[in-house]
Amino acid sequence: xxxxxxxxxxxxxxxxxxxxxxxxxxxxxxSYLKESIYLVVAILLHTIVSDIIPVVFFLRIELRILLxxxxxxxxxxxxxxxxxxxxxKCFIIMLGALLITPIVNLLLFLxxxxxxPVYLERINNITLQAPLYIIxxxxxxxLIMIISSALAALFFAKFSSRLQExxxxxxxxxxxxxxxxxAIIAFMAISTAIMRYQYEFMDFITSWELFFAFGxxxxxxxxxxxxMKSEREKTARQQKETEQKAMQQYTEQVEQQQxxxxxxxxxxxxILLSIEGYLETEDIAGLKEYFSTQIKTADDAITQxxxxxxxxxxxxxxxxKATLINKLLAAGSAGIDVNIEIIxxxxxxxxxxxxxxxxxxxxxxxxxxxLAELQSGTLSVACYKEEYAVVFVVQNTCRADLPPxxxxxxxNYSNKGEGRGFGLSNxxxxxxxxxxxxxHTNITEGNFIQKLSIGKGEV
Amino acid sequence: xxxxxxxxxxxxxxxxxxxxxxxVVMEEEYDISFAVSVDSPSTLLDYLEKNDVKGALFxxxxxxxxxxxxxxxGAKIREMDRSAIIAFITTHSEMLPLVFAHKVEALDxxxxxxxQKIGAGIKECIQLAYQRYLDRKHPSQTxxxxxxxxxxxxxxxxxxxxxxxxxxxISHRLILHTDNGxxxxxxxLSDVIASAPEFFICHRSFVVNPKKIRRIQKAKSKKNIExxxxxxxxxxRSRMPELLKIIA
Numbered sequence: 001x002x003x004x005x006x007x008x009x010x011x012x013x014x015x016x017x018x019x020x021x022x023x024x025x026x027x028x029x030x031s032y033l034k035e036s037i038y039l040v041v042a043i044l045l046h047t048i049v050s051d052i053i054p055v056v057f058f059l060r061i062e063l064r065i066l067l068x069x070x071x072x073x074x075x076x077x078x079x080x081x082x083x084x085x086x087x088x089k090c091f092i093i094m095l096g097a098l099l100i101t102p103i104v105n106l107l108l109f110l111x112x113x114x115x116x117p118v119y120l121e122r123i124n125n126i127t128l129q130a131p132l133y134i135i136x137x138x139x140x141x142x143l144i145m146i147i148s149s150a151l152a153a154l155f156f157a158k159f160s161s162r163l164q165e166x167x168x169x170x171x172x173x174x175x176x177x178x179x180x181x182x183a184i185i186a187f188m189a190i191s192t193a194i195m196r197y198q199y200e201f202m203d204f205i206t207s208w209e210l211f212f213a214f215g216x217x218x219x220x221x222x223x224x225x226x227x228m229k230s231e232r233e234k235t236a237r238q239q240k241e242t243e244q245k246a247m248q249q250y251t252e253q254v255e256q257q258q259x260x261x262x263x264x265x266x267x268x269x270x271i272l273l274s275i276e277g278y279l280e281t282e283d284i285a286g287l288k289e290y291f292s293t294q295i296k297t298a299d300d301a302i303t304q305x306x307x308x309x310x311x312x313x314x315x316x317x318x319x320x321k322a323t324l325i326n327k328l329l330a331a332g333s334a335g336i337d338v339n340i341e342i343i344x345x346x347x348x349x350x351x352x353x354x355x356x357x358x359x360x361x362x363x364x365x366x367x368x369x370x371l372a373e374l375q376s377g378t379l380s381v382a383c384y385k386e387e388y389a390v391v392f393v394v395q396n397t398c399r400a401d402l403p404p405x406x407x408x409x410x411x412n413y414s415n416k417g418e419g420r421g422f423g424l425s426n427x428x429x430x431x432x433x434x435x436x437x438x439x440h441t442n443i444t445e446g447n448f449i450q451k452l453s454i455g456k457g458e459v
Numbered sequence: 460x461x462x463x464x465x466x467x468x469x470x471x472x473x474x475x476x477x478x479x480x481x482x483v484v485m486e487e488e489y490d491i492s493f494a495v496s497v498d499s500p501s502t503l504l505d506y507l508e509k510n511d512v513k514g515a516l517f518x519x520x521x522x523x524x525x526x527x528x529x530x531x532x533g534a535k536i537r538e539m540d541r542s543a544i545i546a547f548i549t550t551h552s553e554m555l556p557l558v559f560a561h562k563v564e565a566l567d568x569x570x571x572x573x574x575q576k577i578g579a580g581i582k583e584c585i586q587l588a589y590q591r592y593l594d595r596k597h598p599s600q601t602x603x604x605x606x607x608x609x610x611x612x613x614x615x616x617x618x619x620x621x622x623x624x625x626x627x628x629i630s631h632r633l634i635l636h637t638d639n640g641x642x643x644x645x646x647x648l649s650d651v652i653a654s655a656p657e658f659f660i661c662h663r664s665f666v667v668n669p670k671k672i673r674r675i676q677k678a679k680s681k682k683n684i685e686x687x688x689x690x691x692x693x694x695x696r697s698r699m700p701e702l703l704k705i706i707a
Contacts, residue, residue, distance in 0.1 A: 341555040343530060350610075382557035386534075388610040393557045405641055406690055428643060432632040435645045436608055442640030449640075451561060455610025 020146060021097045022075065024153040092177045100156055104149045112141065173231065243322040250325045253309055271295060308340040315383065316347040323357045324381065327364040331379050336371045341382040349390050349454050351434050356454070360392065362427045363450050367396035370448065374399065389455045398448040405443055461489070461592040462515035463585070465496040466503050466532065467548065468524045472571065473498065476518060476548065476581065483582045489589050500525055500532040507539060514542040514595055516588040518569075518581070521549040530555070533563035541614075542595065544588040548577075604655055606635070606644050615642070621671045621686055623651050625664040638688060659705055661694045669705050 075097065079090035112119065119137075271294070278287040309328075315321040324340075332338045349356055364381075371377050377397025384391055402408070409424060431439045436455035443449070463480055467473040477496050484491045497503050500523055517536060521529040533545045547559050547568040559565040566587060569580035603614040619637045625648060626632040633651070635642040648666050652658060660666045667684060675694070676683040682694040684702075694702060 339556075341558045343555065343558055380557050382555070382561065384558055384562050386562065386611075391561065393561050395557060404639070404688065404690070406636060428626065428632075431643055432626065432645075435631075436610055437644075438606065438608060438611055438613065439643040440640065441643075442637075444639050453611045453613075455608050457610050 020150045021100050021153040022078070022093065024150065024157050095177060095180065096156060097153075100149060100152050104152050105145060108141075108145055108148060173227070176227070239319065242326065243318055246322040246325040246329075249329055250309070250312065253329065257309065308338070311340045311342040314342040314345050316345055317349065317353055319353045319357050320346070320349075320360070323360050323364075327361065327368065328379075328381065331364075331368045331371070334368065334372055336368065337378040339378055339380040341380065342384070344385045346383055346385065346390060350436060350456050351454055355430055355433065359427060359430050359452060360394075362424075362430075363392075363394045363452070366424070367394055367448070367450075370398055371396050386453075389453050391454070392452045393449065394451075395447050395449045397446060398443065400446050402443055402448070405441060461491045461589055462512050463491060463493050464503060464515055464517045466498070466500060466517070466523065466529070467496075467520040468498045468522075469520070470498070472520070472548075476577075479578050479581045480518075480585065483585050487586070487589075489585070491585070491589070499523070500527045500529075500535075503532070504535065507536070513540055514544065514592060515540075516544045516546070516585065518546050518548055518584070521547055521553040521555075530558060530563060533559075533565060537563055544591060546581075546584045546588075602657075604635075606642060606646075608645055613642070617655075617657065617668065618670065620658075620668045621688065621690065622668060622692055623648060623658070623666040624692075636690070659698075659702060661692070661698050661702055663695065665692050667692060672706055675702065675706070 075094055076090055079085050079093055085093070119141075274290060274294075275287065278284075278290060312321060312324055312328075315324065328338050328340065364379075367379055371379055374397060378395075380393075380395040382391075382393040382395075427439070431437050431452075434454075436457050438453045438455075440451040440453070441449070442451070463484075465473060465476055465480070467476060473496060477493075480493065483489075484493070495503065495506050497506070517533070519529040519533055523529055523532070527535075529547060529549075533547070536543050536545060545563055545565045547563075547565055548571050549555075549568055551570055551572045554568065554570060556568065559568050567580070567584055569577055569584070571577055602617045604617055604620055606613040606615065615635065615637065621636045621638065624634045624636065626634060626643075631645055631647060633644055633646045633648065635644070648660060648664070651666050652660055657669070658666050659669050661684060667686075671687050673685045673687050673689075676685055676691070682696060682699060683691045684694055685691050
């Protein structure tokens with residue numbers, strides 16, 4: 001058996017499109033040593049599994065078909081183990097990569113077939129035992145394939161970035177897409193395997209199967225966009241409802257406070273009249289007595305009742321306002337002291353408000369959860385404008401013996417629970433989509449503080 | 460000499476604050492000059508523009524009966540002088556602790572509702588400010604690292620920085636670790652090294668502040684740096700010789 005360095009290079013070129021497509025789809029263009037090693041090992045493994053094992057062990061054709069699943073398993077392992085993506089995201093990226101590469105390949109085969117069928121015939125029947133010059137001849141074709149796959153992937157990534165974000169936000173969509181991707185992988189694996197072993201590749205291209213493959217992907221795509229549209233409408237409707245509910249609660253709370261203010265106004269009049277009386281009779285001792293017993297206590301009562309809720313009226317973005325009302329009223333009814341500091345009118349932030357709602361929800365949920373565990377403490381929320389930024393600060397009392405942040409994060413990552421760590425890593429991911437956001441997390445003097453600065457500029 | 464400024468619109472309250480400040484300065488025999496006590500932000504800003512006063516202590520009322528409130532005034536002063544020391548004097552209902560601390564980087568705030576505590580609060584502020592003033596007289600040359608995203612600019616003193624880390628899953632995003640927190644921002648490690656050559660790139664995803672290294676762990680299989688706070692970060696084998704040279 002000949003097994004030369006050329007074969008390995010050839011294998012690499014065969015693998016490169018998938019690798020490049022994956023790189024582009026994950027939007028991660030740096031290369032890591034770990035990845036390179038994995039790539040080389042994967043190529044060797046695949047070459048050995050698909051070309052050597054069947055020959056050596058005289059496997060039956062039906063069993064050989066299964067061997068064509070190997071590259072997909074390798075891709076999945078790569079995403080899941082090395083990139084550490086959640087498994088559904090792995091399936092979705094695989095789907096992207098798997099839709100792009102074969103479609104580009106097919107188109108390329110079609111084009112080359114019309115230009116030079118002989119060339120295609122020659123490189124199509126390539127095996128590891130083929131003479132060196134044929135293998136060399138196929139290299140330009142593979143290079144073109146790499147370039148066109150990369151271009152297609154770039155296109156795909158550019159046009160689907162909004163869609164991708166939506167998908168990562170919806171668990172249902174993730175489940176559906178990953179199921180579809182498994183189905184397509186199975187379909188493609190089986191059909192390519194059959195195709196190869198029947199040596200009827202040219203027939204396949206011209207046959208109905210090609211149309212079937214295209215038709216299938218189009219149907220999947222169209223039905224998925226319809227599904228996403230209805231999902232979007234549903235979330236919009238739900239959002240509206242929660243917004244209305246929050247506003248209603250808010251109004252009730254503010255009205256209650258209004259009653260206290262009215263009462264104080266009334267008292268205030270009486271107090272002034274009493275003071276006037278003391279002054280008229282020049283009864284300074286009586287005034288002193290009256291001041292310390294009556295006025296001070298009335299003032300303390302006012303100070304103690306919570307009056308900061310009205311400051312939310314400074315926020316002019318309905319979704320953000322509703323989120324804050326929701327979370328802060330929930331915190332208040334859970335017995336947490338809430339302090340709201342919003343100065344200046346906040347009419348605009350330079351990121352999508354959907355993203356900001358999610359970020360604030362994660363930060364506030366974490367804070368409320370921590371305070372509920374602690375069973376005491378204060379939740380403070382501040383929002384203000386700077387010259388070139390809008391800043392949100394959320395501060396909660398935390399355990400005095402809280403370990404350093406890095407340790408905290410590590411512990412939660414390894415737990416992999418749906419708890420705080422999960423939220424924090426989601427937050428990191430959300431924040432990273434915007435160049436104009438700085439997230440500052442700090443633990444000082446028994447307070448856990450998260451500060452989100454959103455710069456003006458890009459949307 | 461440390462300068463003290465007061466901005467308070469209510470004459471009674473202003474006189475009372477002036478009195479307390481004078482008393483503290485006399486008692487403690489500090490090298491302090493009572494520069495200006497005014498009732499309007501514009502007068503204060505005019506004065507600051509005409510006179511070059513750096514690192515002064517400001518006592519600002521929040522509600523000034525003026526189109527500019529105390530917080531905006533504080534932010535303006537901070538803009539003019541990064542080393543200014545600002546304290547707010549506020550009623551309970553105008554109290555905004557987070558905004559004071561984050562927008563204006565105020566030293567402290569004093570609640571004037573409780574007349575007994577005003578004196579103690581002002582005294583404490585003056586003591587703290589005087590300590591800072593003394594420290595500044597012998598500057599330890601604290602360099603600042605600048606986080607710049609185009610619209611937001613933040614300064615972090617070098618001696619608070621432990622290390623920078625790339626986020627493995629997300630490209631072009633860095634995490635700056637400080638003694639008690641972290642800052643997540645857009646950037647690359649090569650930018651960091653370019654703007655701050657004092658730091659050392661010890662691994663493809665880590666840049667460390669050499670001053671924060673406690674020791675180097677040289678196990679056979681893995682080489683690590685232990686930082687002053689006990690955190691451990693990896694070192695690339697190829698970076699080892701240079702690292703040893705730097706901390707030697």
